Amino acid sequence: MQTPEKNKVAGQRQWSRRQWIQTSGALIAGAPYIARSQSAPIRVAATFANSGVEKPNGQGLFQGAQACFNAINRAGGINGRQVELVMADDEFNPAKAKENALKFASDAGVVALLHPQGTRQTTEVMNAVRTVPIVGPNSGTTALHKRGANNVFWVRTNYDVELERLVRFADTLNLKQIALVYPNDPFGLSVLDGFNAALARRNIKAVGVASTPGTASLEVGPAAKALAAVPAQVLIMSLVGTLPAFHEAYRAAGGTAISFALSLGGSAPNLAAMAKQPERPIFSVIVPPPNAERFELARKYRADMRASNFSGDSLVSLEGYADARVLAEGIRRAGARVDRDSVTAGLESMSDFDLGGLRIRYGKDAREGNTYTDIVTVAQNGQILS
Structure with missing residues (x-):
């Protein structure tokens, strides 16, 4: 005859067996979901001017970026998972960039944002999105780089470093009569500050400074005429899509200075347009030229672009490729559970990552990963010469 205590123990054993069966059934039923989550694509998003x-x-x-992820996916993905790159056109409009970024941030399946394009756009995205890792903003504005945003991982060098390189190069050639053209917007004003600081370090005073109405404005004539009237030996053009139009207007107005340009002006269409002009600018770059054989990064980039049927190698697409390679490494280091926090931790652990000739150095309090810069020019056939 069982005592009440024995009945109680037996009931507990029976309940425990039932509980185990129910729990096991729930785990088995949930297994397909776990498998799906581990095999579902890893989604990253980009807002830019399309x-x-x-x-x-x-x-x-x-x-x-797409060429990079295509190559990774062909090789089996990251830790067995494919990478999906989702894009949205912001029309180079800061408000639209913010709207796109917020939509991406509201989607828990998006683990990171890739290279917002432009200083004002990057500012809006950084202000709006604080919990999603943002990799490789396409802006060298020093104030943004130094802001200390913990979720932003910079891949491109800041403008102060580029301007220092250009001014040092001019000074080395004993060319001390230096002028600047810049757009009258946050991007241009950041460049103006860096330009003045680089000159001040050498006790050089600018012989001329002029601005266009904004980065996207083709109203370049007044600035071109103003700078053509000053005795500049070197003219630094901190322009982007409007650079060829300004350069042509400057030469037509009688400007004779040697032309320098920042990396953002080095798009493939710009280089093609500049190659046709009699005097071709010298560019600062923040990635190696695409045809630089000594850089593994450039060799892999060219191969992956061809495999994706993308033609027209450029400094800009190589920058996008480098941004994606950095993010991919952060995702790989995130491990089996890929989410925003683990990707952030993965990126932060890249204290000395070789990107194929460029060193990326992040850390707990370090978010400016790259300080590479060089000087190149363009040949008559459009080829970049270093």
């Missing part, structure tokens, strides 16, 4: 005057740069960034 229309308007800055479309060539936007398409370059996107194609470079």
Whole structure:
């Protein structure tokens, strides 16, 4: 005869067996969901200009990133999962960029944002999105780089570094009569600050400074005429899509200075247009030239672009490719559970990552991963010469 205590123990054992069966059934039923979550594509998103005057740069960034992820997917993905790149056209409009970024951020399946394009656009995205990792904003504005946003991982060098390189190069050649053209917007004003600082370090005073109404404005004539009237030996053009139009107007107005340009002006259409002009600018770059054989990054980029049937190698698409390679490594280091926090931790762990000739160095309090810069020019056939 069982005592009440024995009945109680037996009931507990029976309940435990039932509970185990129910729990096991739930786990088995949930197994397909777990498998699906581990095999579902890893989604990353990009907002950029897919229309308007800055479309060539936007398409370059996107194609470079897509070529990278296509190559990764052909090789089996990251930890067995494919990567899906989702895009949205912001028309180079800051408000639209913010709207796109917020939509992406509201989708829990998007684990990171890739290279927002433009200073004002990057500012809006950074202000609006604080919990999603943002990799490789297409802006070198130093104030943004130094803001200390923990979720933003910079791949491109800031404008101060580029301007220092250009001014140092001019000074080395004993060319001290230096002028600047810049757009009257946050991007241009950041460049103006860096330009003045680089000159001040050498006790050089600018012989001329002029601005266009904005980055996307083709109203370049007044600035071109103003700068053609000053005795400049070197003219630094901090313009993007409007660079060829300004350069042509400057020469037509009688300007004779040697032309320098920042990396953002080095899109494929710009280089093709500049190659046709008698005097071709010298560019600062923040990635190696696409044809630089000594860089593994450039070799892999060219192969992956061809495999994706993308033609027209460019500095801009190589930058997009580099951004995607950095993000892919952060995702790989995130491990089996890929979410925003794990990707952030993965990126942060890249204290000395070799990107194929470029070193990316992040850390707990380090978000400016790259300080590479060089000087190139363009040949008559459009080829970049370093």
